[in-house]
Amino acid sequence: MYSYEDRIRAVRLYIRLGKRIGATLRQLGYPTKNALKSWHRQFEQGRDLPAAAARSWQKYSDEQKQAAVEHYLNHDRCMTGTIKALGYPCRDTFAAWLDELHPEARHQVVGKASGVQHSPELKQAAVIELCTRQTSAGAVAKKLAVSRPTLYKWKNQLLGPEVPATMKFNDDSPPDSERTELQRQVESLRRDLRQLQLEHDLLKKANELLKKGLGVHLPLLSNREKTMLVDALRQTYALPELFAELDLARSSYFYHRARLHGADKYADARLAITEVFQRNHRCYGYRRLRAALGRRQMFISDKVVQRLMKQECLVVAANRRRRYGSYLGEISPAPENLINRNFHATTPNEKWLTDITEFQIPAGKVYLSPMIDCFDGPVVSWTIGTRPDADLVNTMLDAAIERVASSPDRPVVHSDRGGHYRWPGWLTRMRDAKLIRSMSRKGCSPDNSACEGFFGRLKTELFYPRKWRGTTIEQFIEVVDSYIRWYNEKRIKISLGSRSPIEYRESLGLTA
Numbered sequence: 347m348y349s350y351e352d353r354i355r356a357v358r359l360y361i362r363l364g365k366r367i368g369a370t371l372r373q374l375g376y377p378t379k380n381a382l383k384s385w386h387r388q389f390e391q392g393r394d395l396p397a398a399a400a401r402s403w404q405k406y407s408d409e410q411k412q413a414a415v416e417h418y419l420n421h422d423r424c425m426t427g428t429i430k431a432l433g434y435p436c437r438d439t440f441a442a443w444l445d446e447l448h449p450e451a452r453h454q455v456v457g458k459a460s461g462v463q464h465s466p467e468l469k470q471a472a473v474i475e476l477c478t479r480q481t482s483a484g485a486v487a488k489k490l491a492v493s494r495p496t497l498y499k500w501k502n503q504l505l506g507p508e509v510p511a512t513m514k515f516n517d518d519s520p521p522d523s524e525r526t527e528l529q530r531q532v533e534s535l536r537r538d539l540r541q542l543q544l545e546h547d548l549l550k551k552a553n554e555l556l557k558k559g560l561g562v563h564l565p566l567l568s569n570r571e572k573t574m575l576v577d578a579l580r581q582t583y584a585l586p587e588l589f590a591e592l593d594l595a596r597s598s599y600f601y602h603r604a605r606l607h608g609a610d611k612y613a614d615a616r617l618a619i620t621e622v623f624q625r626n627h628r629c630y631g632y633r634r635l636r637a638a639l640g641r642r643q644m645f646i647s648d649k650v651v652q653r654l655m656k657q658e659c660l661v662v663a664a665n666r667r668r669r670y671g672s673y674l675g676e677i678s679p680a681p682e683n684l685i686n687r688n689f690h691a692t693t694p695n696e697k698w699l700t701d702i703t704e705f706q707i708p709a710g711k712v713y714l715s716p717m718i719d720c721f722d723g724p725v726v727s728w729t730i731g732t733r734p735d736a737d738l739v740n741t742m743l744d745a746a747i748e749r750v751a752s753s754p755d756r757p758v759v760h761s762d763r764g765g766h767y768r769w770p771g772w773l774t775r776m777r778d779a780k781l782i783r784s785m786s787r788k789g790c791s792p793d794n795s796a797c798e799g800f801f802g803r804l805k806t807e808l809f810y811p812r813k814w815r816g817t818t819i820e821q822f823i824e825v826v827d828s829y830i831r832w833y834n835e836k837r838i839k840i841s842l843g844s845r846s847p848i849e850y851r852e853s854l855g856l857t858a
Contacts, residue, residue, distance in 0.1 A: 414443060574606070710819050743759075743775050756782065
């Protein structure tokens with residue numbers, strides 16, 4: 347039964363909507379069409395509705411009640427068949443008779459548990475889904491396991507009966523032809539998106555695994571590199587997709603994959619290359635590394651050494667040039683440039699080169715003054731100090747003169763036009779030792795390029811690759827001194843037949 351408030355609300359909404367039964371029922375969710383018409387007739391007659399719905403009971407005798415119940419019990423307990431056979435009563439009345447005369451004969455089917463309390467959050471979510479639905483209200487009610495009138499009752503309680511609910515499902519879907527075209531376009535966009543994602547992933551992996559730039563042209567990679575990319579992405583993409591994008595034959599992929607996962611025939615060479623590279627100040631390029639391997643009876647080509655160095659990330663530090671200048675002006679006459687950029691010498695102690703270079707570390711500045719022999723490039727003598735004064739070059743010259751004091755050799759000593767080589771102390775020593783002076787032209791460093799080359803190698807191999815923070819002046823001087831001794835005794839020079847300067851002289855039968 348509906349309460350007075352429910353009935354009067356339905357009648358007033360019915361009148362406000364122009365007596366449109368369908369619109370009224372869609373908003374309220376109740377009652378039936380006939381009930382609404384009956385309520386409206388009662389309202390029109392008395393301008394109001396009775397407080398309780400009037401009930402009209404048809405009077406039946408006790409014999410009729412008993413006959414109906416006995417017919418029900420004797421004919422498979424079918425209520426509908428009994429009512430059709432006897433022509434009376436209605437289902438509700440007949441159910442009341444059964445409950446009165448034979449309560450055990452009627453089986454009740456409970457549609458829902460009485461007294462189930464629904465939380466306010468559930469009611470609010472149900473009303474929101476009802477008002478924003480794309481399907482029917484019955485489907486929403488079935489999804490929430492409640493009845494359709496309950497759903498509308500919640501809507502009226504939360505939003506009020508005046509707020510309309512979207513009851514009618516508007517099927518605005520396009521026709522079949524348009525839908526097919528839209529689906530085709532969506533599939534095309536999905537394929538394009540997957541293709542772009544594949545290209546992005548390939549470029550990203552090429553940057554991570556192969557150290558290639560993001561702008562690399564993938565088909566130009568080697569088949570081995572393409573195989574590495576395919577192996578890295580085969581869990582995400584199908585092999586045919588990857589083969590097509592990289593222009594890689596299936597047979598080539600499996601060939602290189604077997605080689606990549608097979609035993610490494612250069613395993614010993616990798617270890618030897620890494621060891622030689624680390625033990626020699628990380629300054630050996632592929633030529634000197636190959637020569638060092640040859641001395642160990644390991645013979646491989648230059649290209650293999652280059653490839654193994656690349657795979658092991660053995661990179662020689664780049665050069666950063668910062669020169670020290672000692673030119674103080676024309677303080678005395680300069681001799682001629684006797685060397686004239688001809689740094690080739692046929693015998694030791696024929697041509698010597700000298701200059702000064704500066705090292706700047708956090709602890710301070712350090713200066714090196716060496717004497718280089720043009721015959722095979724060893725450092726004849728050297729001085730390392732913290733001040734680029736006359737004592738630095740004079741001490742180095744004294745040590746060099748001692749090496750030739752007992753021999754008739756009188757080399758040409760070539761330098762730049764720095765003030766150290768034009769002071770009286772230097773000039774006196776050169777004259778007493780009967781050495782021949784030679785100087786570069788003003789501001790022309792290529793005139794002494796062989797000595798500048800030694801400085802470049804020293805700084806590239808020793809100075810620039812390291813961080814000297816925390817190193818004291820004394821420690822740094824020891825490191826430079828140790829490097830020069832290694833340079834003379836162990837460092838391989840390709841031009842000397844892959845020997846060090848000392849080893850080269852010993853092979854010629856000359857004294858070091």
